[in-house]
Amino acid sequence: GAVVSQHPSRVICKSGTSVKIECRSLDFQATTMFWYRQFPKKSLMLMATSNEGSKATYEQGVEKDKFLINHASLTLSTLTVTSAHPEDSSFYICSAVLTSGNQPQHFGDGTRLSIL
Amino acid sequence: AQKVTQAQTEISVVEKEDVTLDCVYETRDTTYYLFWYKQPPSGELVFLIRRNSFDEQNEISGRYSWNFQKSTSSFNFTITASQVVDSAVYFCALSEAPGDDKIIFGKGTRLHILP
Numbered sequence: 603g604a605v606v607s608q609h610p611s612r613v614i615c616k617s618g619t620s621v622k623i624e625c626r627s628l629d630f631q632a633t634t635m636f637w638y639r640q641f642p643k644k645s646l647m648l649m650a651t652s653n654e655g656s657k658a659t660y661e662q663g664v665e666k667d668k669f670l671i672n673h674a675s676l677t678l679s680t681l682t683v684t685s686a687h688p689e690d691s692s693f694y695i696c697s698a699v700l701t702s703g704n705q706p707q708h709f710g711d712g713t714r715l716s717i718l
Numbered sequence: 719a720q721k722v723t724q725a726q727t728e729i730s731v732v733e734k735e736d737v738t739l740d741c742v743y744e745t746r747d748t749t750y751y752l753f754w755y756k757q758p759p760s761g762e763l764v765f766l767i768r769r770n771s772f773d774e775q776n777e778i779s780g781r782y783s784w785n786f787q788k789s790t791s792s793f794n795f796t797i798t799a800s801q802v803v804d805s806a807v808y809f810c811a812l813s814e815a816p817g818d819d820k821i822i823f824g825k826g827t828r829l830h831i832l833p
């Protein structure tokens with residue numbers, strides 16, 4: 603079945619650091635990828651929709667300059683948390699959908715980000 | 719606006735008991751898709767089922783079954799003969815499209831299966 607790989611699975615870094623998270627579709631092409639954020643014991647909230655070759659569409663309340671999204675190819679989208687602060691600590695999870703067809707989104711395993 | 723409500727925040731049952739997780743949704747769309755995902759302690763999201771709004775047939779997959787009722791805007795999930803490995807957070811979700819649109823998640827139900 604379709605596989606989405608997310609890397610790294612866990613990051614611990616100091617405040618002020620920028621952190622890049624990669625989301626790859628391993629065996630299919632994904633025109634669209636999604637980035638979600640999940641606070642501890644909370645639901646998943648969509649942050650942005652990433653379309654290959656164009657600017658990402660951010661949900662209301664999500665700072666686009668804080669969370670930079672790049673979808674440079676049909677198999678890779680990256681989320682960069684710039685100048686991260688402790689309040690950015692969270693579980694970030696991406697999903698990808700096959701370019702054509704009627705397939706559901708496939709989710710990566712998530713990245714647990716901890717900012718000290 | 720779309721909304722998914724999972725009223726049960728946390729449920730604990732003894733192994734081998736049956737358990738039903740409730741999900742109520744709101745949408746103005748006539749075409750929509752409903753999902754259930756499982757999130758074990760390791761964090762990944764496991765896709766369980768997708769159902770479109772035109773298919774009200776109940777579905778059974780092994781010990782799992784789903785009851786979709788448009789009249790009450792509910793899409794409930796039942797685990798029969800629960801096992802410890804079923805312990806996880808379960809999310810009900812809603813989307814306007816089968817895959818290429820944002821998914822609105824409920825707040826999740828944390829299920830504890832006690833040995």
